[in-house]
Amino acid sequence: MTSTVVVRAPAKINLFLGCGERREDGFHELTTIYQAVSLYDELAAQPGAGDVTIEVRGDGARAVPDDDDNLAVRAARLLAAHAGVPADVHFVLDKGIPVAGGMAGGSADAAAALVACDALWGTGIPRGVLLELAAELGSDVPFSLHGGTALGTGRGEHLTEVLGHGQYHWVLALADGGLSTPSVYAELDRMRAVGGLHPWGSAERVMSALRAGDAAALGTALSNDLQPAALRLRPELRRTLEAGRELGAVGAVVSGSGPTVAFLVSTGAQAIDLAAALAGMGVCRTVRRAHGPVPGARIRD
Numbered sequence: 001m002t003s004t005v006v007v008r009a010p011a012k013i014n015l016f017l018g019c020g021e022r023r024e025d026g027f028h029e030l031t032t033i034y035q036a037v038s039l040y041d042e043l044a045a046q047p048g049a050g051d052v053t054i055e056v057r058g059d060g061a062r063a064v065p066d067d068d069d070n071l072a073v074r075a076a077r078l079l080a081a082h083a084g085v086p087a088d089v090h091f092v093l094d095k096g097i098p099v100a101g102g103m104a105g106g107s108a109d110a111a112a113a114l115v116a117c118d119a120l121w122g123t124g125i126p127r128g129v130l131l132e133l134a135a136e137l138g139s140d141v142p143f144s145l146h147g148g149t150a151l152g153t154g155r156g157e158h159l160t161e162v163l164g165h166g167q168y169h170w171v172l173a174l175a176d177g178g179l180s181t182p183s184v185y186a187e188l189d190r191m192r193a194v195g196g197l198h199p200w201g202s203a204e205r206v207m208s209a210l211r212a213g214d215a216a217a218l219g220t221a222l223s224n225d226l227q228p229a230a231l232r233l234r235p236e237l238r239r240t241l242e243a244g245r246e247l248g249a250v251g252a253v254v255s256g257s258g259p260t261v262a263f264l265v266s267t268g269a270q271a272i273d274l275a276a277a278l279a280g281m282g283v284c285r286t287v288r289r290a291h292g293p294v295p296g297a298r299i300r301d
């Protein structure tokens with residue numbers, strides 16, 4: 001009998017991203033507030049032919065590696081080595097999260113692979129250990145497992161749950177092509193070296209808006225230190241941000257390292273209207289709606 005495990009893992013938006021100095025290991029010290037939103041990658045895992053293999057489908061699939069560079073493949077190998085079991089699985093990955101879009105699509109796939117292989121192989125790895133393995137795979141992978149809304153420190157991998165109220169309605173403007181995360185951080189370092197970049201926003205404002213469940217307050221508090229660097233590399237995103245603001249979004253921010261732009265609105269009806277209006281303006285490749293917070297990587301019923 002062939003068993004298949006299907007795991008769904010969500011995208012993330014950084015509601016706040018405060019970027020500190022570049023560390024000796026090349027990573028930047030972060031204070032970030034993540035929210036998991038209802039845009040998903042789906043990973044089906046079944047017994048393999050003695051190795052780890054993957055087939056990638058969906059939007060942008062051609063830009064996703066299908067070899068050992070794929071984060072799901074790396075996650076499976078890491079889990080197998082940790083548990084002392086053969087690395088034997090075939091994945092079918094269905095992309096719903098924009099590729100290289102600043103929404104942790106690759107991290108979602110790594111988190112999904114950890115959950116899927118743990119179930120498929122019956123390895124019963126404790127949650128805390130899965131989170132440690134996740135951190136080895138990438139800074140955002142622990143959050144992709146965790147989901148909800150959380151404060152991330154260190155490189156983003158140390159998580160503390162953020163308690164808050166309500167569901168938030170998002171409209172996401174997806175761009176043509178992706179942005180490489182290292183190149184956005186490098187551009188930020190360069191801009192900082194030249195001078196003239198000022199600290200922006202405060203995590204406390206985002207926290208208090210979340211505690212109050214106040215979308216309008218959250219909208220004005222959204223901030224991302226990587227945004228100026230993403231805008232320098234992709235100047236056309238300014239027009240996308242402006243368009244959403246003019247159309248009544250209560251908040252507008254580049255998601256993570258971009259180039260996806262996230263707009264916050266107050267109601268589901270406003271999200272439908274904003275998505276339609278943005279799509280009609282030609283300021284992005286395509287538009288998606290999402291809500292958050294949602295749970296992290298989970299086996300689908």
Ligand code: C5P
Nearest residue numbers: 026027028030138139155156181182185
């Ligand atoms: O951890 P992850 O593999 O997602 O990071 C990708 C790249 O993003 C790193 O190689 C680094 O260039 C940059 N990064 C960083 N500081 C962080 C997280 C990521 O400089 N806190």
